[in-house]
Amino acid sequence: MLRFDFLQARNLRHAISLLERHGEEARPVAGSTDFLVRWRQGFWRPACVVNIKGISGLGRITYSPQNGLRLGALATVQAIETNAQVRRRYQALATGATSFAGVQVRNLATVGGNVCNASPAGDTLPALLAFDAQCGITGPDGARILPLTEFFQGPGRTALQPGELLTELVLPPPPPRTGSLYIKHSPRGAMDIATVGVASVITLEEDGVTCRDARIALGAVGPVPFRAAEAESLLKGRELSPDALAQAAEAARHAATPIDDVRGTAAYRKDMVEALTRRTLQHALRMAGGRRVPFEEQRRLAVQTAF
Amino acid sequence: MNKQPLRLTINGRERQILVAPYYSLLDTLRDELQLTGTKKGCDEGDCGACTVILDGQPVTSCLVLALSAQGSEVTTVEGLATPETLHPVQQAFIERGGLQCGYCTQGLIMAAVGLLQDNPQPSAEEVKFAIGNNLCRCTGYTKVVEAILLAAERMAEVE
Numbered sequence: 494m495l496r497f498d499f500l501q502a503r504n505l506r507h508a509i510s511l512l513e514r515h516g517e518e519a520r521p522v523a524g525s526t527d528f529l530v531r532w533r534q535g536f537w538r539p540a541c542v543v544n545i546k547g548i549s550g551l552g553r554i555t556y557s558p559q560n561g562l563r564l565g566a567l568a569t570v571q572a573i574e575t576n577a578q579v580r581r582r583y584q585a586l587a588t589g590a591t592s593f594a595g596v597q598v599r600n601l602a603t604v605g606g607n608v609c610n611a612s613p614a615g616d617t618l619p620a621l622l623a624f625d626a627q628c629g630i631t632g633p634d635g636a637r638i639l640p641l642t643e644f645f646q647g648p649g650r651t652a653l654q655p656g657e658l659l660t661e662l663v664l665p666p667p668p669p670r671t672g673s674l675y676i677k678h679s680p681r682g683a684m685d686i687a688t689v690g691v692a693s694v695i696t697l698e699e700d701g702v703t704c705r706d707a708r709i710a711l712g713a714v715g716p717v718p719f720r721a722a723e724a725e726s727l728l729k730g731r732e733l734s735p736d737a738l739a740q741a742a743e744a745a746r747h748a749a750t751p752i753d754d755v756r757g758t759a760a761y762r763k764d765m766v767e768a769l770t771r772r773t774l775q776h777a778l779r780m781a782g783g784r785r786v787p788f789e790e791q792r793r794l795a796v797q798t799a800f
Numbered sequence: 801m802n803k804q805p806l807r808l809t810i811n812g813r814e815r816q817i818l819v820a821p822y823y824s825l826l827d828t829l830r831d832e833l834q835l836t837g838t839k840k841g842c843d844e845g846d847c848g849a850c851t852v853i854l855d856g857q858p859v860t861s862c863l864v865l866a867l868s869a870q871g872s873e874v875t876t877v878e879g880l881a882t883p884e885t886l887h888p889v890q891q892a893f894i895e896r897g898g899l900q901c902g903y904c905t906q907g908l909i910m911a912a913v914g915l916l917q918d919n920p921q922p923s924a925e926e927v928k929f930a931i932g933n934n935l936c937r938c939t940g941y942t943k944v945v946e947a948i949l950l951a952a953e954r955m956a957e958v959e
């Protein structure tokens with residue numbers, strides 16, 4: 494039987510020194526929801542784990558109009574889903590969180606773990622990308638900040654150097670007249686991995702019709718989740734007619750480079766990217782225009798199944 | 801890989817035990833503490849049969865490293881009833897026929913207890929959302945949802 498030792502980190506510095514001391518033998522764990530599954534499957538075989546859950550202050554969620562949203566790496570997906578500021582200002586992140594597993598797993602899974610696990614299908618990732626998240630990283634050589642777009646390097650691969658930990662994600666405050674939504678498409682309505690996930694964020698000019706900013710991020714259709722820059726540029730500065738949204742959706746389809754797997758063929762995934770980009774843009778636009786969509790309705794929209 | 805000391809408050813009682821560093825909370829409850837009411841269905845977080853309340857929140861105990869729960873409070877299905885009366889959720893499951901083989905039942909009951917703590921008056925839709933992490937191969941869920949709504953109603957009357 495595989496075994497590992499358990500080391501509890503007392504604080505961030507202690508965690509980093511434990512990781513440095515044990516090098517490749519050690520793996521940090523937070524909620525351990527990915528870790529225990531991968532360990533039992535025999536994929537991950539560390540000699541020891543450094544438990545960072547319990548480091549105080551690292552799970553905080555705060556919002557201020559100046560600095561926006563700060564998510565401590567240990568913030569659970571459930572805490573994000575139920576946070577009033579997230580629901581009010583970062584709907585795509587709230588819907589990403591509500592589409593995620595079930596409550597028992599959400600109570601354990603951390604946002605830092607979702608980001609560091611770097612699955613192309615991670616459900617919080619498209620929204621974090623679309624809200625221009627910056628990563629706070631601390632390691633043996635001190636702290637640094639990296640845009641999330643540069644964090645993902647391949648499935649399961651990140652920009653973290655040995656001994657480094659993700660400490661927080663910072664999302665700038667959305668300007669007025671911003672709306673957003675994430676839609677996860679998966680075979681089952683609960684407890685499944687995304688076949689495709691799309692997050693869109695729209696900000697309107699004061700005239701209420703011209704697009705000031707549009708951000709679209711795609712999940713599960715490439716080696717990493719990514720921003721569909723071409724699709725975004727088709728919307729910026731334009732009036733958002735149904736035609737404009739359709740063109741952006743088509744551009745998103747072209748940006749996707751999915752694979753065939755058990756949840757869908759590459760061709761099917763491309764079709765879904767187009768459909769979901771259009772849908773998320775439509776809802777984001779309505780919300781940006783001032784329409785209030787109760788969270789119960791957003792939750793219904795968040796997961797769209799094949800059957 | 802020496803066992804390490806773990807202090808937990810389980811169903812209101814403080815316990816000190818030694819556990820292997822790679823043990824899950826689920827295996828600790830079942831193997832070390834003989835609290836076998838909590839079931840192991842999948843050991844991967846999918847089925848919900850291992851649900852317990854950890855520091856006030858329902859979690860799949862198969863995904864929790866036992867030592868990461870140091871100092872925590874755990875409620876298992878064994879901690880719900882008193883010698884005289886069942887918990888209203890347990891009573892409602894019996895009356896509404898919310899179970900058949902029973903393998904998933906403790907997990908569904910703990911998920912329901914977790915829901916009603918936060919949201920004492922849930923809609924049927926909210927109940928379904930709250931049991932999304934629980935698999936049942938027998939009931940088809942209809943009677944389960946009815947049972948949880950009945951329990952909510954009764955718990956509101958008592959208050």
Ligand SMILES: Cc1cc2nc3c(=O)[nH]c(=O)nc-3n(C[C@H](O)[C@H](O)[C@H](O)COP(=O)(O)OP(=O)(O)OC[C@H]3O[C@@H](n4cnc5c(N)ncnc54)[C@H](O)[C@@H]3O)c2cc1C
Pocket residue numbers: 520521522523524525526527528529530545566592593594595598601602603604605606607608609610614615616617653657658659660684685686844845846863
């Ligand atoms: C039943 C089940 C259902 C799931 N459903 C979903 C779903 O619907 N959507 C989804 O996106 N995911 C899902 N997941 C995957 C998983 O729950 C998430 O990826 C979760 O966010 C991981 O967080 P964690 O805290 O549990 O990470 P852990 O398992 O503790 O760690 C995951 C990885 O990240 C590293 N790590 C964690 N935190 C840090 C940090 N701060 N700094 C550096 N490295 C770190 C660890 O070393 C490890 O490699 C599911 C998993 C299970 C078991």
Ligand code: FES
Pocket residue numbers: 839840841842843844845846847848849850851860861862863
């Ligand atoms: S045994 Fe834990 S979820 Fe199935």
Ligand code: FES
Pocket residue numbers: 899900901902903904905935936937938939
């Ligand atoms: S009653 Fe048999 S699995 Fe639910």
